[in-house]
Amino acid sequence: MTDRLITHLRHVDLAVPDLARQQDFFTNSWGLRTEHGEPGLSFLAAEGSPEQYVVRLRQSGDKRVDLVAFGAASAADVDALAARLGTDGVTLVTEPGTLQTPGGGYGFRFFDNEGRTVEVSADVAVRAHRRIEEGEPVPVxxxxxxxxxxxxxxxxxxxxxxxxxxxxxxxxxxxxxxxxxxxxxxxxxxxxxxxxxxxxxxxxxxxxxxxxxxxxxxxxxxxxxxxxxxxxxxxxxxxxxxxxxxxxxxxxxxxxxxxxxxxxxxxxxxxxxxxxxxxxxxxxxxxxxxxxxxxxxxxxxxxxxxxxxxxx
Structure with a gap:
């Protein structure tokens, strides 16, 4: 096992043919909240989580997993991991840099061994979140x-x-x-x-x-x-x-x-x-x-x- 530079799971991003239907399910049935949005994209947060979003939905003709995203403790750790992966022959999709997604931050993307896109980021702004109350059936x-x-x-x-x-x-x-x-x-x-x-x-x-x-x-x-x-x-x-x-x-x-x-x-x-x-x-x-x-x-x-x- 290599030295651990990843701290936690941030979010998973899905592409779907019917964005409106998927968003309706995750918000009105599942209990997530639309925190950010733009044409063709919806960023869904969990009420009890400091993450800017835990699921991103994208309108697409193809159903797919767009991204699995993890956190790192610092920009230096992001750089160190990117350098290590590059040395080991892992294909980088993007070099480390400023993220344009909600909360900003510093990160990069790469393909895992089977071709999934993975992102690692640090310095993402903490979302204002709340304590989930007793009896409240929504994701933390x-x-x-x-x-x-x-x-x-x-x-x-x-x-x-x-x-x-x-x-x-x-x-x-x-x-x-x-x-x-x-x-x-x-x-x-x-x-x-x-x-x-x-x-x-x-x-x-x-x-x-x-x-x-x-x-x-x-x-x-x-x-x-x-x-x-x-x-x-x-x-x-x-x-x-x-x-x-x-x-x-x-x-x-x-x-x-x-x-x-x-x-x-x-x-x-x-x-x-x-x-x-x-x-x-x-x-x-x-x-x-x-x-x-x-x-x-x-x-x-x-x-x-x-x-x-x-x-x-």
Whole structure:
């Protein structure tokens, strides 16, 4: 593992054919807030997060992941990481410089091993945010992103070697082998997870709610609104977090969660969990069974943005 220059997950940017419909879902159903906007772009914030936005939406003919963005502690760390990646032969999309997105800052972009565009930035202005109140079923922050990979071992190695991620836990199957790797960049059990899939794509985005009551209220709110639920509510063993998975209007999986585990990195030893054991998928036993149908909904469409940087 390389020295850690990344501090946290900032935002994930999606391109969608129907921007208005996607924005309506994320604001009126999911509970995000439109913080900034311009023609063809919408920047959505989580009420409890200091990040300028946690999701950016872009109108496009192609559905794709535009960007996965991480924070760094300083401009010097941004420069050091860019130099290190360049030396290691990683393709830089942009050189370090001033960002033109809300909150400004200093950052750069590069392609990961499978062609996803990744951004690392520092000195982004802190957004005025608020404490989420008891019983309020809206996201506090973006919790984590899970990526489908056709080369998960290679993707895990890339994020460990180049970005300083560490393995927290692994899910395995007695016949299919290792299937998901939970990767951390700070004390949170995972900010990124890598899932073995048929092609590179978004597996899911996860949003943290205030607590168990707010998580259940949010889950119920979406069910009453007729949003399609894929899996949950339940509680995973790896990460010890709750889960309720839904489909957004473009077929992306999005999750409400809470109580993701914070670990002592000095003493943590990764586990290997057999997810055919029911308690690994759901400690509570309240969720619908994990089966091939449920799993296939998170394979998603082939990402059309691989090795093609977003236009903005």
């Amino acid at each position: 922050r973006l919790s984590h992103v899970v990526l489908n990979s056709a080369d998960p071992e290679g993707t895990r190695a890339f994020y460990e070697r180049h970005l300083g991620f560490a393995l927290s836990d692994t899910l395995t199957h007695p016949r299919m082998g290792d299937m998901m790797w939970f990767m951390r960049i700070n004390r949170w059990h995972h900010s990124v997870a890598i899932a073995r899939g048929p092609h590179p794509s978004l597996h899911h985005l996860s949003f943290e709610l205030r607590g168990l009551d707010e998580y259940m209220r949010g889950t119920g709110k979406l069910l009453r609104a007729g949003v399609e639920k894929i899996w949950g509510p339940g509680r995973h063993l790896a990460g010890n977090n709750t889960f309720s998975y839904f489909l957004d209007p473009h077929g992306n999986t999005v999750e409400y969660t809470t109580e993701l585990e914070e670990i002592d990195e000095d003493t943590w030893h990764p586990h290997v969990y057999d997810f055919t054991r029911p308690e690994v998928s759901d400690q509570w036993g309240t969720a619908n069974a994990m089966n091939e149908f449920v799993a296939s909904r998170s394979f998603n469409d082939v990402d059309k943005g691989l090795f093609v940087a977003p236009p903005v």
